[in-house]
Amino acid sequence: MTAYTDLMTFQRETEALAQVSGRLEWDQETVMPRGAAPQRAEEIGALEAVLHARRTDPRIGDWLDAAEGAETDEVARANLRRIRHAYTRTQRVPARLAAELARVTSVSQGIWAEARAAEDFAAFAPTLEQIVALTRDKAAALADGGAPYDALLDDYEPGATADSLTAMFGALRPRLVALRDRIMGAERRSPALSGDFPEAAQMALTREMAQAFGYDMTRGRIDKAVHPFSSGGGADVRITTRTSATDPFNCLYSTIHEVGHAAYEQGIDPVHALTPLGQGVSMGVHESQSRIYENQLGRSRAFTSHIFARMTDTFGPLSVDSPEAFYAAVNRVHPGFIRTESDEVQYNLHVLLRFDLERRLIDGSLPVADLPEAWNTRFEADFGVAVDRPSNGCLQDVHWSVGLFGYFPTYTLGNVYAGCLHAALRRDLPDLDTRLAAGDPGPATGWLRDKLQRHGALRPPRATIAHATGEEPSEGPLLDYLEAKFGEIYGV
């Protein structure tokens, strides 16, 4: 046995236990009896304590020291890089700080939810101040002399920096604002789909679409949950969805989105199963898969013509009565305050706002008390509408209430990466629209599996995209795609 095989044996058990943790989360959100919640918290706490002890086990350091010089194979080196990275970070956060953050964030989500329901930012502010202060301490500990915000980002997007994202997002924002303004000022309006859509039929159609997009039901399942999510890895990747009787797109596109996440996990070469490479490499790359499935493929003119036909088969005549009107309805750009209800054009503006504000919360230049005003001012500048109440403004997202700072920008990074991947796969698959119109995204999902998904976390995030596309990722393809698509739909 070498140090590397010892380390990987130990790591494999840790990964298996992490999968168990994922299974508990799935259970909690789908099938757990409600009275089990307090006991479940203890079960998860005990398992997390086991995982923490394994992740900080000093033997990992010894094995790494012995193995890093000895291994030359690309896969071994990538595994060692991922393990070293995680081990170094876990070592840096003092146990007392981690415990205090866990303690505060175990109750803060409830406080946030109450404050949001009461439209009372002041009721949440002291809690958010605590979280921001603890997160700043954590960031400083993780940064070890480097940039604190970058150290937070690194949890979700290893290698990304605030500076590089600021440059990318700085190029996105004016063209998105301008596109949004042109659409809002356009004479042409998109219709909204209306009607009543039985839930069972929606679920049947959503299963059909999930399988069309390559979701392997022998290694996964679809259930309903309050918030759609994808969970687990390897041979057990489950997704959830939700239904709205009046809005079938909610179920359909949240499913296709989650299938994108799940396809990444299911598509990884089994040789990487239960190793550090056997999972998506970053939140941004993960989101690129969910977004390209949902938007560039699922909301394409070609594929929506197939959905139109299948929805007409399923529900009878629709309120939008042609494939072209249906395509416009699917891609309708509408004013709104809520990020999660937003469209492809405005979504990134929501994210950019949060990215800019959370950096200032972390660097201390924006006191928590001033957050609502800063939010509302920025929102009006980018969206042209005044925020009417906190639940439509800075209280709308759960993220900060549970200490997620550095997470928001990965949403837009995912869209940027999706733009790059889409441009490349269109070059490689000139006849894709014919297949999409026939209800078959297979050539595109096969391309993504081959170029990206199967490699798991073998390469760092940007290198993963560059390997797939043959180019360094940039915001250009996403902007070109959005301007072309929505310019045509709205005639602007």
Place this chain on the structure above:
Amino acid sequence: MTAYTDLMTFQRETEALAQVSGRLEWDQETVMPRGAAPQRAEEIGALEAVLHARRTDPRIGDWLDAAEGAETDEVARANLRRIRHAYTRTQRVPARLAAELARVTSVSQGIWAEARAAEDFAAFAPTLEQIVALTRDKAAALADGGAPYDALLDDYEPGATADSLTAMFGALRPRLVALRDRIMGAERRSPALSGDFPEAAQMALTREMAQAFGYDMTRGRIDKAVHPFSSGGGADVRITTRTSATDPFNCLYSTIHEVGHAAYEQGIDPVHALTPLGQGVSMGVHESQSRIYENQLGRSRAFTSHIFARMTDTFGPLSVDSPEAFYAAVNRVHPGFIRTESDEVQYNLHVLLRFDLERRLIDGSLPVADLPEAWNTRFEADFGVAVDRPSNGCLQDVHWSVGLFGYFPTYTLGNVYAGCLHAALRRDLPDLDTRLAAGDPGPATGWLRDKLQRHGALRPPRATIAHATGEEPSEGPLLDYLEAKFGEIYGV
């Protein structure tokens, strides 16, 4: 912090992790995608390794040594007794032997299933020989100079011995054989229910009955599985059931049986949650709860009159058209080879046969090669019928194939305990039949909760029954109950 509080803190996390293990088993039998099986084996393996390391942690010995003299409280002493007992046993089995048993039994169930399907005992014999040999080694290690079979029993029924069970079962067997013979020779026959019973209606009725028997759905759920089981403890106790379109009793009574198990776990005083007292004290006492719910209550004349009414409401007129005929159909005694399909009269004869044979397998007086003949001879003696094929004989049960020796007798012990409890609760609740006939087993389940369930594992198994009934347990009440009930039904 005292040694006792340190120990209980450690133990609580172990119990929480054991609950997680239970959740994985539930998941595997109900919702897991079939392609996830190999990965799941690794997940369970990793979690079991964590549990094993915790259960053999030498700190437990130190804490026990320090705490055992210091604690005087009844609950503390009971917790220490349970922990000491488990710790001593875990220490005694050499790791290499435990690993070898785990290795063999991880594949032996499949070999047994194939042999059973092929009606080929010889194909299973070498594997069974291995298992018996390893189990004998394990028994010798556990016994530490004592009786090997008793050491195996102790896993399932702490404190029970082969000698005490042999005396009890020796008193049961002749009266059961005689009762069986009288019934088989009776002129009066019980009708069999026939018809077609839609599955959804069966499930609705089974949920209604589960709740009538006190199953708390806010801390549990009912799903379908191949084999009905109860799983988990404390605030998360789930049961499964199955349906047969032609036999609604299968679903109904397996549910009431599992509700008995679940009610025991759900009924334990929450003060014992996630401690060694927060679970059923033994398999025998557990089975006493499932059996008294299923048989003495669920198959009583009074309660079956309610089921008859509800089934008529649900399914329309039945093939048995009076409450009395329905009661006879529910309690029909019929020839058969299979233990799990047996009735109250013959069930224990199946168990006694296995108890006698497995003791001889373990003491070496019965070679594996001679098992089929020994089985068939004994079966014909007790049941008056020749076994026609191995799947109806010694290949019918999974238990031995996974190394469960000492488990079978707890089934009959559970019936004996149920007999004792039933006699005592009938004395305390003279009007019970009026409530049962109205569909309300509440007085009986309330009595069981108060006298037995809420105490969890506070007292050893026999003392648990004696505390509830005020008498030392014996086989007399079960025999009296069976002879009276079936004597009346069959006029014998």
